[in-house]
Amino acid sequence: MALLNISKLSKEFGGLKAVSNFNMEINEGELIGLIGPNGAGKTTAFNLMTGVYEPTSGEMDFAGKSLLGLKPYQVTQRGIARTFQNIRLFADLSVLDNVKIAYHFHVKYGMLESVLRIGRYYAEEEEIEKKALECLNLFKLADRRDEIAKNLPYGEQRRLEIARALAAQPQLLLLDEPAAGMNPQETHQLMEMIRWIRDELKLTILLIEHDMSLVMGVCERIYVLDYGSIIAQGNPAEIRNNPRVIEAYLGEEVH
Amino acid sequence: MKGNVKQDILRLAASIGLYVLVMVLLEVGFIGAFWELNLVLICINIILAVSLNLITGFTGQFSIGHAGFMAVGAYMSAVFTVKLGLPFIVAIIAGAIAAAILGFAIGVPTLRLKGDYLAIATLGLGEIIRITILNIPYVGGASGLMGIPRFTNFTWAFFAMALTVFFIKNFINSSHGRACISIRENEIAAEAMGIDTTKYKVVAFTIGAAFAGVAGGLFSHYFYIAHPASFTFMKSFDILTMVVLGGMGSITGSITAAILLTFISAALASYPEWRMVVYSLLLIILMIYRPQGLFGNKELSLKVFGRILGGGKSGSAQHK
Numbered sequence: 039m040a041l042l043n044i045s046k047l048s049k050e051f052g053g054l055k056a057v058s059n060f061n062m063e064i065n066e067g068e069l070i071g072l073i074g075p076n077g078a079g080k081t082t083a084f085n086l087m088t089g090v091y092e093p094t095s096g097e098m099d100f101a102g103k104s105l106l107g108l109k110p111y112q113v114t115q116r117g118i119a120r121t122f123q124n125i126r127l128f129a130d131l132s133v134l135d136n137v138k139i140a141y142h143f144h145v146k147y148g149m150l151e152s153v154l155r156i157g158r159y160y161a162e163e164e165e166i167e168k169k170a171l172e173c174l175n176l177f178k179l180a181d182r183r184d185e186i187a188k189n190l191p192y193g194e195q196r197r198l199e200i201a202r203a204l205a206a207q208p209q210l211l212l213l214d215e216p217a218a219g220m221n222p223q224e225t226h227q228l229m230e231m232i233r234w235i236r237d238e239l240k241l242t243i244l245l246i247e248h249d250m251s252l253v254m255g256v257c258e259r260i261y262v263l264d265y266g267s268i269i270a271q272g273n274p275a276e277i278r279n280n281p282r283v284i285e286a287y288l289g290e291e292v293h
Numbered sequence: 294m295k296g297n298v299k300q301d302i303l304r305l306a307a308s309i310g311l312y313v314l315v316m317v318l319l320e321v322g323f324i325g326a327f328w329e330l331n332l333v334l335i336c337i338n339i340i341l342a343v344s345l346n347l348i349t350g351f352t353g354q355f356s357i358g359h360a361g362f363m364a365v366g367a368y369m370s371a372v373f374t375v376k377l378g379l380p381f382i383v384a385i386i387a388g389a390i391a392a393a394i395l396g397f398a399i400g401v402p403t404l405r406l407k408g409d410y411l412a413i414a415t416l417g418l419g420e421i422i423r424i425t426i427l428n429i430p431y432v433g434g435a436s437g438l439m440g441i442p443r444f445t446n447f448t449w450a451f452f453a454m455a456l457t458v459f460f461i462k463n464f465i466n467s468s469h470g471r472a473c474i475s476i477r478e479n480e481i482a483a484e485a486m487g488i489d490t491t492k493y494k495v496v497a498f499t500i501g502a503a504f505a506g507v508a509g510g511l512f513s514h515y516f517y518i519a520h521p522a523s524f525t526f527m528k529s530f531d532i533l534t535m536v537v538l539g540g541m542g543s544i545t546g547s548i549t550a551a552i553l554l555t556f557i558s559a560a561l562a563s564y565p566e567w568r569m570v571v572y573s574l575l576l577i578i579l580m581i582y583r584p585q586g587l588f589g590n591k592e593l594s595l596k597v598f599g600r601i602l603g604g605g606k607s608g609s610a611q612h613k
Contacts (some may be wrong), residue, residue, distance in 0.1 A: 088485065114487035123483075128478035130590060138468070140477045143487035147467040149496070152467030153460050155301070159467065166468065206487055 042087075042118075042210060047096030049079075049086055056082045057225050057266045060096070062202045064210070069236050070244045071257035073277075075286055079266040080246045081123060084214055087115040101209065110199050115143050119208035121199045123215045123246075129188035136288055137170040140205035142177055170205065177201040177231075193224045197231075204239065211235070213245040217252050225249055229256050230244055254278065262286065297466075301459075308455050308463055312448075319447065329447060331559045333515055336450035337508045338555050339563045340457045342535035342547040344504035347461050349533070350541035350590075351470070352497040353477025354404060355412040357529045358419030359505050362392040364423060364524035366506025367513035368432050371441045374514065381444040381514065385453070388510035394504025395422070397495060404494040419529055427458035427521045437520030438513070457504050462544055464500065473497050477542070534572065538579060541584030544595035550586075 040063045047060040057079045064070055085091045087098065089110040097227050098105040100116055108116070119140075128136050145166065147158040174180040177197050182190065187198060196216060203211060216232070217225045229252050236243055247253045253260060254274040262270040262277060264286040270277060277283055302426045318324045324332070345359045366388035373384035403414045419546065430439045464470045475483040484490050513519035535554055539546030557575075561568045579586070 089480075092365050109489075110481075111487050111489050114485060119487075120485055122482070126479050126482035126485075128475050128482065129477055131474065135471060135474075137593040139483070139488070140486045142468050142472050142475075146502065147468070149464065149467075149469050152469055153463045155298075155463055163467070 040064060041101060042244075043058070043097075043099040044087070045097045047086060047098060048094045049082055050094045057086065057093075057263075059267050060086075060263075061268060062261060064241055064242060064244060066209075067236070067258060068242055069232070069258050070242075071253040071260040072244060072246045072263060073248070073250075073253055073260060074263035078263040078286075080180050080263055081214060082266075083213055084120065084246060085191040087113070087212065088118060102203065110144075114206055117141070117207075118212060119203040119206040119210075120212040121196075121203050121214055121216060123218060125195050125199055127187040127199060127202070129186075131187060132183065133174065133185050133187055133190070134170055134183040136168075136198060136202050137205045139175050140202045141166045141169060141233060144207065144288065145274055148186055163241045171207045173201050176204075192219060193227075196220070196228070200231075200235075204235070205243075208241070210242045210244065213243065213247075215246055215248060217247055220249075222251075225252055228252070232256055294335050301332075304402040304459075312451050315339040315447065315451070328559075331555060332447055333445060333450045333511075334559075335552050335555045336447075336454040337511050337515075338532070339454050339548050340504055340508040340511070340534065341532045342539065342551045343457055343461050343544055344508070344533050346464070346536045346539075346542070346544065346547045347473075348497050348501040349536055350543070350547070351465055351477060352473040352494060354494055354497070354498065355408060355525065356415040356501075356570060357412050357533055358399075358415035358417075358422070359532045360524040360526065360528035361419030361422035362396055362502040362505035363509035363512065363528070364519075364521070365395050365424060365510030367393045367524070368426055368505070368509075370431060370510030371513045371519045374444065375438065375441055384472035384508040385507055386513075389506040392451055392506025392509070393499050396499045396505075400495040400498035400502075404491065404498060416526055416529070419524075419526055423521050423524050428523075431517070437522075439518050441513055441517050441519065443515060443517060445511045450515075453507055454564050457507065458544060458548070461500070461504075464585075465544070469493070474542070481525070505561045506514070531588065534576065537586055538576070540588040540590060542590035543586065543588040543592055544588055546588035546591075549588070549593070 042062065042064040044060060044062040047057060048055065060083055064172045072080050072083065082091065086093050087105065089105070089108045089112065093106070100118060105113060105116070128139060144161055147162050151157040153161045171180060171183070174183055177200070179194065179198060179201060182194065187195065190198060200213065200216065217228055220228060232243060232245070233256055235241055257274060259273060260271065260277045261268055262283050269282045269286060270280045272280070319329060341359060341363065345356065348354050348356045369391040370384035370388035372380045373387045374381060399418050403411060403418065405412055426432060427435055472483070472488045475486065475488060476490050476493060480490055535550040536547055538554065539548070539550030557571060558568060561571060
């Protein structure tokens with residue numbers, strides 16, 4: 039039983055078919071890449087999975103339950119967390135608060151308890167703080183805890199965004215171009231980190247990426263999207279030699 | 294966490310100390326009737342500013358209909374005391390509940406709007422509330438509801454204010470409060486982090502409206518009358534000015550600004566035509582030199598004083 043099962047997913051904007059007949063199957067513990075030329079519909083596919091857009095047709099099942107019709111926050115509560123192509127941190131809040139917010143939907147104390155400071159408030163707040171610090175520790179951001187998020191260097195902002203997504207304690211992590219704007223050295227570190235997250239935290243990861251060295255280096259299976267539909271899938275070696283993929287990226291050979 | 298409890302007790306002690314001090318000054322006649330009135334007004338304005346700050350400053354939903362909720366509280370509580378003869382405390386609570394219900398009913402449809410659209414919608418709704426009241430003969434129509442007993446005194450106003458500040462401070466410093474702040478910071482990211490943004494916007498709006506209702510009840514029971522002209526959109530702008538001047542997302546900022554602006558109003562009481570000029574000049578200067586407001590989104594605390602004096606360790610003064 040696959041963790042995420044998408045079949046015949048389509049999204050049309052007016053007459054434009056942004057994604058059509060999109061099929062994908064992700065098993066638990068896999069590290070999957072989704073690649074494709076600019077405008078192929080990768081981010082649209084992500085937005086469909088996370089409830090930002092409603093699909094025109096098709097099915098999506100996560101852990102045996104349909105994701106159709108859920109709002110983004112409900113999708114996250116089901117166990118799918120994501121990062122964004124253009125970083126979306128809570129820019130004016132501290133690094134620690136950014137992570138704390140991701141724990142919110144696990145919090146059990148009610149509003150009255152927080153206002154009157156009774157019941158589970160103190161115990162749970164302490165718990166949140168502890169977990170948030172652990173999470174920052176994993177990502178080597180603990181010494182930055184009081185820094186305002188927007189003042190962090192770019193690479194650390196990316197890291198914080200991933201840390202925040204993991205703080206929501208998902209089963210499936212969606213990374214939208216995590217290496218965008220990074221230099222080769224940072225990309226390499228990121229690659230190590232993604233692999234480490236998967237192995238240590240036993241997560242399933244789906245990532246969109248343009249950086250081929252990263253995708254080929256870290257993903258076990260790759261889906262290639264072009265003009266809204268999957269044109270190929272397979273392991274990195276298969277994808278590298280697939281004529282349709284080469285055509286999509288480099289254009290047809292001149293005869 | 295334990296530090297927070299200690300700080301809260303200190304704060305409580307400080308506010309009771311302040312209350313005792315003012316009461317003594319009132320008793321010995323050091324503070325005359327005019328300034329007593331202004332002290333009550335300061336408390337009412339602090340309630341209004343802090344509650345609007347929860348909506349506009351912390352949750353980031355630009356609302357300019359706050360006077361409307363104040364009007365609902367003012368009239369509802371007056372009806373309870375004047376027409377039904379119920380005790381003041383019941384009237385205040387009824388006013389708060391009525392304002393909260395209206396806030397909820399208005400919040401659910403309008404909070405789908407963003408930015409300027411929401412501002413215009415709330416501005417309009419505030420006026421609709423006022424004009425509706427204006428046309429209800431039961432509450433006096435255009436001439437206002439008269440003959441309200443003066444139940445509000447400094448004690449009532451002060452403790453209602455303290456309650457409001459503690460309530461909203463505690464709310465903001467909880468996970469629910471952080472959920473509200475995350476909406477201001479980035480709604481899309483908040484949603485992606487599993488936060489039901491619509492719910493928390495409505496919650497903030499409802500709580501803010503409830504406290505505006507409390508302020509309205511205190512207001513009408515201090516000035517013997519509830520009159521529609523007291524709750525025009527100019528009043529909403531007054532409150533918004535306090536929030537912006539103090540800093541969006543700073544409770545202590547709102548308190549400072551409410552005190553400052555009430556004092557300026559009082560000091561200029563003999564030159565009413567200059568009041569608005571000074572107001573606008575103040576705002577223009579502020580927007581040029583300190584667009585984030587007096588305190589930005591920071592809270593004033595002893596830690597900040599420590600830092601200004603050059604001693605204390607740095608660290609965010611926010612969230613305590």
